[in-house]
Amino acid sequence: MSVSYRAVESLDREVRLLRDQDLPDVLEIERTGYSFPWTESVFRxxxxxxxxxxGVxxxxxxxxYAVVAYMADDAHLLNICISxxxxxxxxxxxxxxxxxxxxxxDGMVQVLLEVRVSNQAAAELYLTEGFADIGRRPGYYPSSSGREDARVLSLKVSGTGD
Ligand SMILES: CC(C)(COP(=O)(O)OP(=O)(O)OC[C@H]1O[C@@H](n2cnc3c(N)ncnc32)[C@H](O)[C@@H]1OP(=O)(O)O)[C@@H](O)C(=O)NCCC(=O)NCCS
Incomplete structure (x- = not known):
């Protein structure tokens, strides 16, 4: 029973590039997802x-949704959030x-990202997808008690697009 439910559920998932018209829904998810949400102009x-x-x-x-910036041959994951x-x-x-x-x-060789040291849920996701710690950025994020460090994680992707 649960197996067939999951199969149907996966058929109903779609990932596509977002458009201007999707922004109100993005902003609603963003505001409930983060203590320090991005503004509309940042998303624009x-x-x-x-x-x-x-968007998923x-x-x-x-x-x-997820935002990725391509810089030379690095893909920098700037935001990922699920409602x-x-x-x-x-x-x-x-x-x-x-x-x-x-x-x-698209020819990128690695995906890079920062994650708050306190964000165990996100870190679990990245580590179980093969990302590895490559550094730390002290005081990278604002926090309720001042600033918080970021872990920097990387995944080599070269060749996986073949
Ligand atoms: C982090 C976040 C994106 C995960 O989204 P999600 O759709 O719930 O994650 P998934 O269901 O795909 O889970 C993937 C894995 O992440 C880890 N994970 C996700 N939520 C977790 C939680 N609350 N506690 C511990 N591990 C968690 C688990 O390893 C999980 O695998 P499993 O379900 O097989 O155990 C979501 O919690 C979120 O939007 N948080 C707010 C925004 C944020 O912190 N973004 C990341 C910024 S770096």
Whole structure:
């Protein structure tokens, strides 16, 4: 019973590039996902040729998004967020695999990202997808008690797009 339910669910997931019209839904998810959310103008700046602004949809409704900036041959994952009610159903993993595949196809050699040292949920996701720690940025993020360090993680993707 649960196996067939999961199979149907996965058919209803779609990842596509976002458009201007998707921004209200993005902003709603962003505001509930972070203590220090991005503003609308920051998201508007992500509709650029060297950026990939992906959305994951469940039964046609936006459930999360990811922003990737291509810099030389690095793909920098700047934001990934899933709406509260859609969490723990594999959507972030699905979206991450999609953007990694696309980055490889686009000629990128690694995916880089920063994650708050306190963000265990996100770190678990990245580490189980093969990312490795390559450094730390002291005081990179604002926090309720001042600043918080970032872990810098990387995944080599060269060749996976073949
Ligand atoms: C981090 C986040 C994107 C994960 O999204 P999600 O769709 O719930 O994640 P998935 O269901 O794909 O889970 C993938 C893996 O991440 C880890 N994970 C996700 N949520 C977790 C949690 N609350 N506690 C511990 N591990 C967690 C697990 O390893 C999980 O695998 P499993 O379900 O097989 O155990 C989501 O919690 C979120 O949007 N958080 C707010 C924004 C944020 O912190 N973004 C990351 C910035 S670096």
């Amino acid at each position: 700046d992500c509709f650029r040729p060297d950026y990939r602004f992906w 949809f469940v039964v046609g409704e936006l459930a999360g 509260g009610r859609n969490r723990r159903s594999g959507l972030a993993r699905h979206l991450l695999r999609h953007l990694v595949r696309e980055a490889a196809t």
